[in-house]
Amino acid sequence: MPDTLTHTQAMRYNRHIVLPQFDLEGQEKLLNSKVLILGAGGLGNTVAQLMCTGGAGTITLADDDRVEAHNLPRQILFTPEDCGKLKTEAARQRLLALVPECAIHCVSERPDDNLLSRLVESHDIVIDCTDNLASRKQINAISYRLGKPLVSGAAIRFEGQLFISMPGSNKACYQCVEKRFSMTELSCNEAGILSPVVSITGACQAQLAMQVLTGFGTLPAGELHLFDGLTFQWQKFTVPPLPDCDICQPK
Numbered sequence: 001m002p003d004t005l006t007h008t009q010a011m012r013y014n015r016h017i018v019l020p021q022f023d024l025e026g027q028e029k030l031l032n033s034k035v036l037i038l039g040a041g042g043l044g045n046t047v048a049q050l051m052c053t054g055g056a057g058t059i060t061l062a063d064d065d066r067v068e069a070h071n072l073p074r075q076i077l078f079t080p081e082d083c084g085k086l087k088t089e090a091a092r093q094r095l096l097a098l099v100p101e102c103a104i105h106c107v108s109e110r111p112d113d114n115l116l117s118r119l120v121e122s123h124d125i126v127i128d129c130t131d132n133l134a135s136r137k138q139i140n141a142i143s144y145r146l147g148k149p150l151v152s153g154a155a156i157r158f159e160g161q162l163f164i165s166m167p168g169s170n171k172a173c174y175q176c177v178e179k180r181f182s183m184t185e186l187s188c189n190e191a192g193i194l195s196p197v198v199s200i201t202g203a204c205q206a207q208l209a210m211q212v213l214t215g216f217g218t219l220p221a222g223e224l225h226l227f228d229g230l231t232f233q234w235q236k237f238t239v240p241p242l243p244d245c246d247i248c249q250p251k
C-alpha cells in the first residue's frame, strides 16, 4: 500500500501540489520513491538536498570518501566540523535535520558489481554523481541491465554535462555517449572546478530525476546537454545509439 501525504506534508509541498502537471499525485509518487545517489561529493550534495527537501521518501547515498576542507565551497551539506567524517554520514545528519522523516541510508564503500546490482535493483532511479569514468561505465552497465533510469551528471572547470538513459526506450545509453564524445578522465583536483557549476549540474539532475519519478513534461532522454560557464551557453546533442554498443544494443 503506497504511503499518502500527511496534512503537514501536504502543507509543506503546497507549491509543488498547486502545479497542475505535478499535483498531489506527483508528490505522492515522490514520497513513495527510492532514490539511489552514487557519489556524495559536490553533485551528490546538491542532488541529495533537492531530492530530500523536495519530498523523496527514501534516499540511499553511496560514497567511501571523507570530508576535506577543500570540498566545502561546493559540497554544500558539509560544515568545517564535518572534516574527517564520512561524507555519507555527514550528509545524512544534515539531510535529517532538513527533513526528519526522510529515510536516508548510507553505503560507505565503493560498491563492487554485486553490491551495486543489489542497490540498483532495490531503487526506482539511479543518479550518477561519481567523478570517474570507471564508475560511470559500471553504473551505466548495471542500471541498463536491470532496466533502471539513469541520470548522469559531471562537472569540471566551468563545464557541466548531463545525460539521461532510459532502458527500453531505443535511445542511447551512457556508453554510446562516452564512445562518441570520447570523454576524457580529468579530476577536479588537477583541473579545478567553479562551485556554482557543480550546483547548476546537480540541480538539473534533481529536476530530471523528479521528472522521471513523477512523469511531468517531456523527458530529454538520449540527449547530451552541456553547460559552458564561460559563455553561459547550453548546447544539446541528440545522441543516436551506437549500433555495436554492448550495453544497449541487442547481441
Ligand SMILES: [Zn+2]
Pocket: 172, 173, 174, 175, 176, 177, 241, 242, 245, 246, 247, 248, 249
Ligand atoms: Zn549504448
